[in-house]
Amino acid sequence: MQKTLTSIVFKGETQEGYHARISLGIVMAGEHVLICVAWPYANGPLHLGHVAGCYLPPDIQARFERACGNRVLMVSGSDEHGTPITVTAEQKGINPQQVVDEYHAINSKALIDLGCSWEPNIDPRGVEFGGSLFNRTSDPMHKQIVQDNFTSLMEAGLFERKTMQQYYESNSDGSGRFLPDRYVEGICPSCNEDGARGDQCDSCGATYESTELRNPVSKMNPEAKIEIKDTDHFFYRLDLFQKSLEKHASERQSVWKANVRAMTKQWLDMGLRSRAVTRDLSWGIPLPLEGNEWKGKCVYVWFEAVQGYYSCAKIWALRHAQDAGHPGGQDAWKDWWCVSKEGASPRHLYFLGKDNIPFHTVIWPALILGLNHASKGKKDSDSIEMPTSGELALEANVPAMEYLMLSGGQFSKSRKHAVWLPSFLERYNADYLRYYLSINMPENHDTDFNWPDFVEKINSELIAAYGNFVHRVLTLGARLPSGNNGPLTDIEDVQLTAPHRIKLEEIHASITDSLSRHRYKEALRYVMSAAQYGNQILQAATPWKYLKSDDDSDEKKLSLSTLAFGWRLSRFLAITSQPFLPFSAAKLWKALGQTGDISLVSWNDAINWEIGMTWNDETPIPLFERLDLEAILESEKSLADGDTAKKDEESVHVVKGGKKSKKEMNEMSEAPEGITYLDFETFMQVDLRVGKIMNVENHPNADRLYVVKLDDGSEEERTICAGLKQYYKPEEMVGKTVVFVANLKPRPLRGVTSEGMMLAADDGKDGVRLVTIDGDIATGSQVR
Ligand SMILES: [Zn+2]
Numbered sequence: 001m002q003k004t005l006t007s008i009v010f011k012g013e014t015q016e017g018y019h020a021r022i023s024l025g026i027v028m029a030g031e032h033v034l035i036c037v038a039w040p041y042a043n044g045p046l047h048l049g050h051v052a053g054c055y056l057p058p059d060i061q062a063r064f065e066r067a068c069g070n071r072v073l074m075v076s077g078s079d080e081h082g083t084p085i086t087v088t089a090e091q092k093g094i095n096p097q098q099v100v101d102e103y104h105a106i107n108s109k110a111l112i113d114l115g116c117s118w119e120p121n122i123d124p125r126g127v128e129f130g131g132s133l134f135n136r137t138s139d140p141m142h143k144q145i146v147q148d149n150f151t152s153l154m155e156a157g158l159f160e161r162k163t164m165q166q167y168y169e170s171n172s173d174g175s176g177r178f179l180p181d182r183y184v185e186g187i188c189p190s191c192n193e194d195g196a197r198g199d200q201c202d203s204c205g206a207t208y209e210s211t212e213l214r215n216p217v218s219k220m221n222p223e224a225k226i227e228i229k230d231t232d233h234f235f236y237r238l239d240l241f242q243k244s245l246e247k248h249a250s251e252r253q254s255v256w257k258a259n260v261r262a263m264t265k266q267w268l269d270m271g272l273r274s275r276a277v278t279r280d281l282s283w284g285i286p287l288p289l290e291g292n293e294w295k296g297k298c299v300y301v302w303f304e305a306v307q308g309y310y311s312c313a314k315i316w317a318l319r320h321a322q323d324a325g326h327p328g329g330q331d332a333w334k335d336w337w338c339v340s341k342e343g344a345s346p347r348h349l350y351f352l353g354k355d356n357i358p359f360h361t362v363i364w365p366a367l368i369l370g371l372n373h374a375s376k377g378k379k380d381s382d383s384i385e386m387p388t389s390g391e392l393a394l395e396a397n398v399p400a401m402e403y404l405m406l407s408g409g410q411f412s413k414s415r416k417h418a419v420w421l422p423s424f425l426e427r428y429n430a431d432y433l434r435y436y437l438s439i440n441m442p443e444n445h446d447t448d449f450n451w452p453d454f455v456e457k458i459n460s461e462l463i464a465a466y467g468n469f470v471h472r473v474l475t476l477g478a479r480l481p482s483g484n485n486g487p488l489t490d491i492e493d494v495q496l497t498a499p500h501r502i503k504l505e506e507i508h509a510s511i512t513d514s515l516s517r518h519r520y521k522e523a524l525r526y527v528m529s530a531a532q533y534g535n536q537i538l539q540a541a542t543p544w545k546y547l548k549s550d551d552d553s554d555e556k557k558l559s560l561s562t563l564a565f566g567w568r569l570s571r572f573l574a575i576t577s578q579p580f581l582p583f584s585a586a587k588l589w590k591a592l593g594q595t596g597d598i599s600l601v602s603w604n605d606a607i608n609w610e611i612g613m614t615w616n617d618e619t620p621i622p623l624f625e626r627l628d629l630e631a632i633l634e635s636e637k638s639l640a641d642g643d644t645a646k647k648d649e650e651s652v653h654v655v656k657g658g659k660k661s662k663k664e665m666n667e668m669s670e671a672p673e674g675i676t677y678l679d680f681e682t683f684m685q686v687d688l689r690v691g692k693i694m695n696v697e698n699h700p701n702a703d704r705l706y707v708v709k710l711d712d713g714s715e716e717e718r719t720i721c722a723g724l725k726q727y728y729k730p731e732e733m734v735g736k737t738v739v740f741v742a743n744l745k746p747r748p749l750r751g752v753t754s755e756g757m758m759l760a761a762d763d764g765k766d767g768v769r770l771v772t773i774d775g776d777i778a779t780g781s782q783v784r
Pocket of ligand 1: 188189190191192193196201202203204205206
């Protein structure tokens, strides 16, 4: 029986209603969702910390929303202005444009290589379903839009003009320039350390007014004369928006995560003050103002980069949607930005790291409200109103992430303490990274990246559960006679598999609910639980025993029917893992004999049990390859050594693996001396099983070893090399029921590959005895 799922569009639905509906498995189709991805700064390559915090979660969300039938527009791009870029350019002796051109190219390629859906620009289902654009803030159209917004906010009286004091360097020839804080160095007024920056000291962490810095010099031009001069700037009147933003924050209480609520409250509680929107710098968007006094000043980078979410949607409409025939033409962006005639808001989701929260819950909403205010011709004395029909909408949620740490230390571009995304993707499968970062996502607290954990999670979770399950189904299926409809169609008995369908429908509802609440880690765990369920039912059904048998027993029917259901479960896995593992899901899709692009398959089709069981006649190839920790550590070490040799002055810390995080260290230090505690999860990863010794022979090339053949409950015997020659004669061992480690990595021992290890007790002198089982139990049984 097929569960019927209804697709309904609910206009103006509350968040609570939305979650209630989602948990009932009713997926809404056709909603406009704007996915706003934090703009990476084009001053260096992206590192894994950025990916886990800002770039992977929105892609998972976008893929999920599309599968649910929603209309998704995803926007972001390179943030290309500001002083860190000019500092890099001056240090390298090139111009800032060269810096941003280089990193825009590197970062946009790395994001696409990671499988983030920045291509194509138009949704393959049609332009009305949206698309994506990864733009850049040096785009002339972005500049134009920012200047237009600057003018309208200014005309509405939402700016105030103030005089500030700023360092100025003058050369002997009479030329000179104002110096941004990063361009000034001196002695810290707090700790007396030399090399403190204009407004903050890296050594003691103090922040201060730049006028308090002692012995200030220009970083780039230490010979220049340096003095403090008055300079005029415009400030945005954030204070006018205090009440509206408090109202907005209280409406979002039940939706925002705890960290978002807390940081926003902190800002609002302090009371909002006006914030500078212009500065003395030439690398940026020029002010749309006449007069010599504004020469050499530009729009402050914070003020323009955040408008990229808006400009990018407009540029997408003009350059892509219009040509693709969107009925709204160059106004297509309004479907994703403006409150509809009926009063429904498009759903705006902003993805960013926790350091950026107030920008997206306070500052950007204040600008949006200001733009709406100005568009109605209102002035600073008029009261600020919440968005109504035709106006720009505010965010629906800001699912900000905590930090991903690198073996305990925070990722940071400036400290060169990172694993870079582009070089990671040259060496490893993108889906391995997507899996690891998703299952380890820093959703509610900081998490840690280290190589041993990475290898462990890929080998013992992704491959052992997911990869092995689908490969077993496909290889077992390939051994059955292939009829006209593939080998599985005729052996499926829908009555016998009914409980499995119910189980998967429950898991499907859980995944859907978790994703709609931005709980990516939890959602992926549910996906993996389906793979584990598959392994369990297949192990219990032992279909390999019936592949060639002619009997017509009920056992055989049940067993092979379970194998056939394995195909359905694999298809379920392909669809539900697609947001997380797009490359592997596409491979699996093809291996199952399914056609078309899996990213266009409807989310609910994962539990459509009426689909015909297609088959691919090619020999099944495993989806994944196991990782070898030793080899990885070796190659990472040589890379790190190479880096260190190249730029030893920069103190490069590339992860060498094996280091413990602070938390792990604390936990370990609580163990009594001489004992190393194992956490429970680690222990549970050891797969102990029951086997029966069938045959024992001398190892051909090793005097002390036996080659033992074990019935491990599967269709084939398992080979184990055991150092038991001193303690047992072969005939004493044969027939014993023993305990063995089933998931030990196979290793070659002088020409014979050993696939596990038998447990034995060792008294440390001459006594070694095998661990055996009390009474009768099936081979392959789990030991817990
Ligand atoms: Zn200091």
